[in-house]
Amino acid sequence: KWMGTPTFSHDGIICTGESYKKVVKLTFAKGASLKDPARLFNSSLDGNVRRAIDIHEGETVDESAFKALIRQAIALNSSKNSKPSKKAKS
Template sequence: MTTTGSQESKSPSELIDGRIRELGDWRGDMLARLRALIHKADPAVVETWKWRGVPVWEHDGMICTGETYKSVVKLTFAKGAALPDPSKLFNSSLEGNTRRAIDFQQGEEVNEEAFKALVLAAIALNTSKGRK
């Protein structure tokens, strides 16, 4: 990631802003849109920056990560396998016992209500008394 100044002096939110600007195409627009929906679902969400360049959203534990590739923006839900997905948003990384992901492609519509419900379900799981 090309930035001016030290990355250590920037907040995670500033680093995510920089990633969105750096992408400068539909992937940046999609990441910004998904980020806004996460904040809309949970105004108390905490943004972090991990693994040298991965945006992460947390609330009492990890909700999801946002990675960008050449042809997709991938949101991986840390405990996705345990989440209800009645709208069948999960379309990637379905073989594992823990994580589930959604690949968003260029021009794809986002089911905003279903996406926000998934974020809220992840938060509920993180905050439940039975969590490990």
């Protein structure tokens, strides 16, 4: 489906990676639902669901903040895919 675009997933899509002439773009499928205190998201900010990180040549990304986003995205996907427990009827 993604035609050669790197796609990272865990219980659903976490993010995709795309390379352009001047930027590498990491688009988080559910980025709008993630907390981003380090303000890594700098692209696709107007969307209701996705958010992206554009990395320009020579830029560095805060490693711990990036790992935190990945962990949040995994937790979000896992929580959406877990089935709620059924309460016993009394």
